[in-house]
Amino acid sequence: MKLFNGSKAIDFITTDINGKTIKLSDYKGKKIILSFFRNVNCPYCNRQVHQLITSSKRIKETGAEIIFFFESSADKLTSSTFHQGISPWPLISDSEKVIYQKYGIEKSTLKMMKTMFVSSLGKAKKETEAHNLPEDKEATLNLIPADFLIDENFNIVKAHYGKHLDDHLTIDEIKEFVGIVNPFKKKTA
Template identity: 35%
Template sequence: MKLASGHKAPLFVVKDIFGNTVDLDQIQNQKIMLSFFRYAECAMCNLQISKIMKHKDSFAEKGIKLITVFESPAESLKTSIANRHQFDFTIIADTHRDLYKLYKVNPSWLKTMRTITIKGIQHLSEAVKLGFKAGGKVEGTLHQIPADFLIGSDKNIEIAHYGNSVIDHFPLEELFKN
C-alpha cells in the first residue's frame, strides 16, 4: 500500500554521496522534501532539479530541507547533479533501491509510456535546450517513476505524490503558495 498524507514517514539512516550521514529522525524543527528521481543522466530529472533551483530561496524561506534520491552511484551523481547544479541539497545514491522500497516508489512501464505526450516532448526539448542530453547513461531502472513527499517536522507525511509519468513531480508552486 502506498504512503499517504497523515502517515508516519518511514525513518532511515543512510550516507549521502559525500559520505555524510543522513538520519531522517535527527533532522529537527524543519520540514523535509524527499524527492525520488531516476538516474544521474536522466534529462527529465535534471530539468526538474533546475526547476527546483529556481525556488532555492523559497525552500530556505519555508525552512524546507531538500533530500533527493537517485538510483545512480555516488560518482555519477557528483558529476551529473552536484557539480552541475551547484545547489546545497542532499543527494543520496540508492543503487540497491532500499529507500525506493521503503517509500513504495515503484517503476511502471505504463506510466513511462504516459510520458510520450506533447507535454512530455516539450519537457524533453526544454531539457535538451538547457544542455541535458536525451538518452544519457541509464544507471538504474529505465521505467522508474518519480515521487515526492513533504514530511513535517513531526515526521508525519503532509504530501505524498506518486508520479503518473516520468515528468510528474509535485508542483513546486503548490508547495510554496502559502
C-alpha cells in the same frame, strides 16, 4: 507499500554523495521535501531539480529542507556538474533502491508508456540539454518518480506518486507547503 497523507515518515540512515550521513529523523522539527527521481540523465527529473534549485534560496530561508534521491550511482552523480550544484541539499544515490522500496516507489511500464501521451520528451530534453548530463546505462527505464511533503512532526502531509515519468509535485505546491506565498495567486472564496 505506498504511503498516504497522514502516515508517519519512514526514518532512514544513508550517506549523500559527499559522504555525509543523512538520517531523516535528524530533520524532525523542520518541514521536509523528500523527492525521489529517476536517474542522472532523466530530462523530466532534471527539469524539476532545476526548478527547485531556482527556488532554493527562498525555500532555505523558510527553514525547510530538501532531500533528493536518484537511482544513479554516486559516481554518476558526482561526475555531473549540474548535480554538484544541488548543494547545500543532500543528494543521495540509491542505486540498490533500498529507500525507494521503503517509500513504495514503483516501477511501471504502463505509466512509462503513458508519459509519451501526456508529456513532451523533446521539450524536456531541450530544457535540460545545457546541463550536459551524463549517460546512465544502468538506469531503470520504468521507475516512476515520487515526492513527499513532511511536516515538523514527521507526518506526511502529501504523498505524491507520479502517474507518469513527468509527474512531480508542482513548484507552487512545494512553495505553499513551506510557506512561500505567491502574491499573484487568485484567492478563491
